[in-house]
Every structure is written in structure tokens, then in C-alpha cells.
């Protein structure tokens with residue numbers, strides 16, 4: 001911890017002496033806490049941070065729209081447009097890499113979830129699935145399953161380490177939650193939690209905002225804070241030690257996220273990419289997703305807040321959006337690329353400005369909740385390293401299979417707990433239907449086969465189906481449901497054995513299987529034997 005004198009001097013030379021204006025009123029304990037917080041600030045960079053923030057807020061970044069173009073098709077892979085052979089080659093490559101312990105996943109979980117309006121980390125959110133599983137639990141089980149699948153295919157015991165970037169807001173509750181839930185059955189030493197940096201919010205005239213008499217208003221430095229955090233916390237070294245060469249980075253709120261998706265990993269590895277982004281076709285011009293495109297010939301994401309509506313609305317002669325590659329915050333990086341970013345490019349990452357309402361204390365020390373924006377928060381974005389890639393690829397996936405984010409509280413038309421829950425249930429219904437199951441309505445009548453759309457699937461539908469199938473099992477035809485699933489899905493050519501422990505597991509909690517099982521039909525079936 002620095003001395004008060006040293007901190008005072010630094011604040012003075014940064015033009016921020018007001019930070020200590022209430023020092024004399026603080027208790028011994030509060031003084032110690034505050035000094036601790038101030039010691040952790042980048043005091044040498046504080047002047048530049050404050051001046052940079054006001055400069056950036058005063059001159060909004062120039063529109064990129066004049067210089068953007070879509071990513072050329074030769075750099076785009078697509079689940080929809082690829083043949084089965086390519087897809088299965090990529091999947092095999094991905095599973096091989098996973099089985100050799102060369103793949104890790106990294107969760108970006110430092111955000112505050114302001115739009116959702118909860119006080120705890122978003123990953124702890126329960127969207128109301130029949131199983132009551134939280135986003136963290138679903139993700140943990142998917143890691144477990146992909147390890148199983150890759151390991152079984154290649155006769156190895158493999159590990160996909162889970163790196164979790166948190167912030168001051170999310171670290172403690174996330175750690176506690178994982179501990180209370182026994183790390184969801186994963187080996188704790190393979191879960192590496194670390195913290196991103198926090199930076200001060202600044203007023204429009206360049207003054208650090210005091211949130212309390214002895215507390216600065218701090219905010220995480222954006223999900224692009226990842227690159228500093230990887231170095232600060234020696235995460236790249238950890239990856240190297242474990243032999244992890246490829247990292248799948250993803251955001252916390254997508255209930256359909258395919259952890260360490262072998263198809264995506266395999267595609268990127270086969271193309272020799274050092275950096276890749278998964279995209280879905282944008283649902284409409286105004287959808288709040290970034291667009292993966294090129295700016296002056298260089299791969300980049302133009303964020304939804306930074307594209308002009310006229311550009312977002314441009315359409316091809318056939319009617320599809322020109323800028324349709326919606327970023328779903330699922331990225332592939334090689335470790336070598338991340339190392340390069342850390343060593344050479346981090347300082348060049350663009351700063352994005354967010355103008356926010358930041359609670360503060362007035363000159364008398366009274367807390368104020370502003371009614372209009374009063375502060376500047378600076379953020380870096382995780383995708384801003386794309387321009388430094390030497391070999392960047394895009395992989396387009398099917399929205400209904402891979403993207404349903406939880407951003408808003410219930411009541412909103414999109415991206416809410418209800419839409420997330422329905423997306424997952426709809427996906428499971430599609431899998432079950434594709435594998436030969438018939439879904440029943442509440443009166444026991446067969447429902448028409450589900451389509452690809454994210455239709456509203458009432459929970460009872462799935463529960464009815466489960467009850468009906470478990471009924472079949474109980475009537476001494478213990479394996480009929482599962483063998484028929486397997487037969488139908490493989491065109492009647494195979495007949496799988498179903499192991500009793502799995503049946504037991506399914507009998508106890510079907511939802512555990514359906515949420516925890518891996519994503520596509522083949523994974524679903526794979527889990528059954």
C-alpha cells in the first residue's frame with residue numbers, strides 16, 4: 001500500500017486533489033480501505049485517463065460507415081451452407097484437439113448486467129427451466145459433456161480448463177456460488193477465476209467521480225480488459241503450462257452457447273486461423289448486436305451503438321441485409337495470437353466511450369442519484385483485437401441452435417428470461433422430435449413436429465413428453481424409448497445399447513439430461529450410449 005503523502009502528490013499532479021476532500025471525516029478503518037483502493041489505481045496514468053475521457057466524450061468517434069464492407073465470402077464458413085462431410089471433418093478435428101487437452105474455454109463474466117436489473121452476477125441467473133439450472137450450471141455441464149465426448153471418442157481422459165474473467169462486482173459472489181455448488185462436479189483446479197481491472201468514471205470536465213466520501217466510482221474496463229487481465233493474472237502462462245493452444249471465449253448470457261464447440265474449433269484450426277468469430281444472421285436491422293465486417297479492408301466489429309441506422313438497413317438485391325453477420329460474442333483465439341496481443345497490441349486497443357448516470361456525493365458529501373447522464377465510462381471491447389489478426393475467419397451458425405442471449409428483464413419483447421428458456425426448450429423438443437419422439441400437448445394429443453423457429457414451447461409440453469416416455473420405461477420396456485431414438489436418428493442402421501446408469505440418471509431427472517446433454521442431435525444420441 002502506498003503512503004498517503006505519495007497518493008496525495010500523485011492526485012495533485014493529475015489535477016484530482018478533490019478525491020481526498022473528505023479525508024478528515026473518514027474513520028480510521030475507512031481511511032485504510034480508501035488508501036488501499038487508491039494505491040491500486042494507475043496513478044501515473046490517471047491524468048491521461050481523465051483527459052482522454054473528456055476528449056473522447058467531446059468528440060464522438062468518426063463514423064465508420066463510409067469505410068465498411070462485408071467480410072468476403074471466402075473467409076466465412078457456414079453451418080447452413082456446408083456439406084455434411086466438411087462439418088463432420090471440422091467436428092472431428094475439434095474433438096481431437098479437445099481430447100489432446102489443447103482447448104480451453106474463457107468466460108467473460110465481469111459485466112454488471114445492468115439491463116437485466118439483478119444485483120448478482122448474470123451467470124447465477126435461473127431463467128425458470130424445469131430443472132431450475134442457472135447459466136453457470138448449464139455451462140459447467142456442457143464442459144463436462146464435451147470432455148466426455150472427446151475423451152470417449154479418442155480413448156483419453158481430457159480436460160477443458162474453464163477460465164472465468166470476473167470483476168470487482170462479480171468475483172466474490174461467483175466464487176462463493178461455485179463453492180456452494182461443489183463446482184458443479186468439475187475439478188476445482190481446472191476452473192481459473194481471475195479479475196479484470198477497474199477504472200474510474202469521470203465527469204464531463206475531467207474529474208474522477210466520488211461515489212462516497214471515501215470511495216471512487218469505478219467500473220470494469222470493458223470486456224476488452226481481458227487482454228490486460230490475462231497478463232496481470234498470468235493466465236497465458238497457465239494456458240502454456242497446460243498445453244492449451246486454442247481458446248474459445250464467450251459471453252455469459254447466451255443460454256445456447258456451445259462450450260468449446262468442436263465444429264467451430266475444428267473449422268478455425270483447419271483454416272489456420274489465429275482469430276475467429278461466430279456470427280448469426282441478424283434478425284432485423286435494429287437488433288442490438290455488433291456487425292462483423294471490414295473497415296478499410298481490415299476485419300472488425302462495428303458495435304450496434306456505433307453503426308448508422310441507414311447502413312444497418314442496407315439490403316442486397318435479394319432482400320437480405322448487407323451487414324447481416326451478427327456478432328454473438330463467441331470468439332476463437334490461438335494462444336500465440338493472445339501472446340502477441342499482450343506483448344505488442346494491447347496499448348493500441350480503441351477506447352469506447354459510454355455516457356452514464358453515475359451516483360456521486362456532492363461537495364457537502366450528500367449522496368446524489370443523477371437523473372441525467374453525468375459521467376464518462378471508458379471501455380475496451382474484446383473484439384477490437386481482430387484488426388491485428390493475420391488470419392481471421394468468420395463462422396456462421398444457426399440462431400435457433402446457438403444464440404439466445406439474456407439481456408433484459410421479463411416484460412421485454414426480446415432477450416429475456418422467457419425467450420431464453422423457450423429457446424432452450426424448443427431446441428430440446430427439436431432434438432427429441434428429430435430423434436423420433438412425439439411431443440404431446442396437455443391433453444395428451446400429439447403436437448405437429450416442431451420447426452426451426454423459436455416458437456413458444458410451454459414447459460408442460462416437455463414435461464408431458466417426459467412423463468409419457470418414463471411411463472413407457474416403467475412398463476418394463478426399459479430401453480425402448482432410447483433405442484428407438486437411436487435407431488430412427490441413424491436411419492435404422494444402428495442399434496445402440498443403453499447403459500443402465502444413464503437410464504437411472506434420466507429416470508431421476510430428465511431435465512438434467514436434456515439441459516446437460518450436448519447440443520446437436522449427434523451429441524444427444526452420443527450421450528445415450
Ligand SMILES: CC(=O)N[C@H]1[C@@H](OP(=O)(O)OP(=O)(O)OC[C@H]2O[C@@H](n3ccc(=O)[nH]c3=O)[C@H](O)[C@@H]2O)O[C@H](CO)[C@@H](O)[C@@H]1O
Pocket residue numbers: 108109110111112165167196220221222223224225250251252253288289290291301303304326327328329381382383405407
Ligand atoms: C463489446 C461486446 O462484446 N459487444 C457484444 C456484446 O454486446 P452487449 O452489449 O450485449 O455486451 P455485454 O455488456 O452483455 O457484455 C458481453 C460480455 O462481456 C462481459 N463483460 C462486459 C463488460 C466488462 O467490463 N467485462 C465483462 O466481462 C459481460 O459479462 C458479458 O458476458 O454481445 C452481443 C451479443 O450478445 C454482441 O452482438 C456485441 O457485439
